[in-house]
Amino acid sequence: MIQTKELTRTFGRNVAVDHLTLEVAEGEIFGLLGPNGAGKTTTVRMLTCLIAPTTGEASIAGLRVGRDDMEIRRNVGILTESPGLYDKLSAYDNLDFYARLYGVADPAAQVEKYLTMLGLWERRNETAVTFSKGMKQKLAIARALIHEPKVLFLDEPTSALDPEAAKIVRDFIGELKGQGRTIFLCTHNLDEAQRLCDRIGVLKTRLIAVDTPANLERRLFGRRLLVRLRRVTPEMINAVHALDQVTEVEEKDGRLTISAPDPEAVTPLVVRRLVQLGADVLQVNELEHGLEETYLSLMKEAA
Numbered sequence: 001m002i003q004t005k006e007l008t009r010t011f012g013r014n015v016a017v018d019h020l021t022l023e024v025a026e027g028e029i030f031g032l033l034g035p036n037g038a039g040k041t042t043t044v045r046m047l048t049c050l051i052a053p054t055t056g057e058a059s060i061a062g063l064r065v066g067r068d069d070m071e072i073r074r075n076v077g078i079l080t081e082s083p084g085l086y087d088k089l090s091a092y093d094n095l096d097f098y099a100r101l102y103g104v105a106d107p108a109a110q111v112e113k114y115l116t117m118l119g120l121w122e123r124r125n126e127t128a129v130t131f132s133k134g135m136k137q138k139l140a141i142a143r144a145l146i147h148e149p150k151v152l153f154l155d156e157p158t159s160a161l162d163p164e165a166a167k168i169v170r171d172f173i174g175e176l177k178g179q180g181r182t183i184f185l186c187t188h189n190l191d192e193a194q195r196l197c198d199r200i201g202v203l204k205t206r207l208i209a210v211d212t213p214a215n216l217e218r219r220l221f222g223r224r225l226l227v228r229l230r231r232v233t234p235e236m237i238n239a240v241h242a243l244d245q246v247t248e249v250e251e252k253d254g255r256l257t258i259s260a261p262d263p264e265a266v267t268p269l270v271v272r273r274l275v276q277l278g279a280d281v282l283q284v285n286e287l288e289h290g291l292e293e294t295y296l297s298l299m300k301e302a303a
């Protein structure tokens with residue numbers, strides 16, 4: 001649904017996005033993760049035809065950026081870093097205005113649909129200026145969706161929100177998932193990326209990595225098994241180490257951390273061997289690093 005090839009944007013001498021090559025499938029929630037100034041917003045602005053790429057190519061739903069810009073604008077919705085609503089217009093009129101701008105067939109039905117979906121129907125006649133940040137953000141997302149775009153771009157949808165408002169917005173994005181819409185989400189929030197996104201691209205001017213959250217972790221750290229025993233003997237450590245698929249064993253406070261490419265295959269062997277040696281096995285599970293550790297490690301590598 002989204003394709004870029006060597007997409008590059010410079011501002012003067014400053015390279016903001018450097019040869020970005022990427023594909024996002026239809027229906028996918030794709031997260032673009034990266035520090036301040038990484039080029040996330042610049043990428044979104046190129047893909048939504050707000051600024052022109054310096055070199056390289058991009059297309060949305062088969063439409064070419066730089067050639068089919070009008071058509072692309074009709075097919076994408078965008079939530080920018082600041083919601084930019086009409087403060088003096090009511091929630092209803094804010095949406096109605098955009099619905100008409102986009103030539104939506106039945107504006108009233110569309111406006112009602114989204115105000116209801118976001119829990120704002122009761123407050124439809126209040127002006128946007130009276131809304132809390134979270135409500136404004138929801139209204140801005142509704143506005144981005146009013147013409148039922150194929151692709152929704154969300155640039156930091158929760159970054160200015162308190163935890164409660166962020167959760168409401170995040171849950172709503174989660175609800176959009178599985179409705180067939182492609183979502184391109186820029187975020188700093190690792191937890192958000194992990195929870196919502198099918199795949200994550202890590203950007204720091206260049207694309208450093210792209211994969212599912214789980215695969216990113218594995219690629220960096222390999223897979224590891226944690227086995228907690230009542231008592232560990234050197235013999236047990238050696239025996240586990242001697243198993244074919246085990247690449248590394250570390251011991252600390254009665255816990256063995258075992259590196260193995262295929263934990264499902266190696267777990268029964270490890271447990272059997274340990275029990276043979278008289279071990280009391282208290283706990284066995286696969287070790288997870290979480291996206292934060294993965295992300296920080298990627299940033300270090302890229303530095």
Ligand SMILES: Nc1ncnc2c1ncn2[C@@H]1O[C@H](COP(=O)(O)OP(=O)(O)OP(=O)(O)O)[C@@H](O)[C@H]1O
Nearest residue numbers: 011014015016034035036037038039040041042043
């Ligand atoms: N209009 C502009 N003129 C000059 N430089 C720009 C412009 N827009 C962006 N840049 C530069 O391009 C780089 C990438 O900026 P961009 O806004 O895309 O980053 P970002 O990943 O969205 O960051 P943040 O997380 O802070 O929103 C930065 O160095 C920025 O200063």
Ligand SMILES: [Mg+2]
Nearest residue numbers: 040041042081
């Ligand atoms: Mg940005």
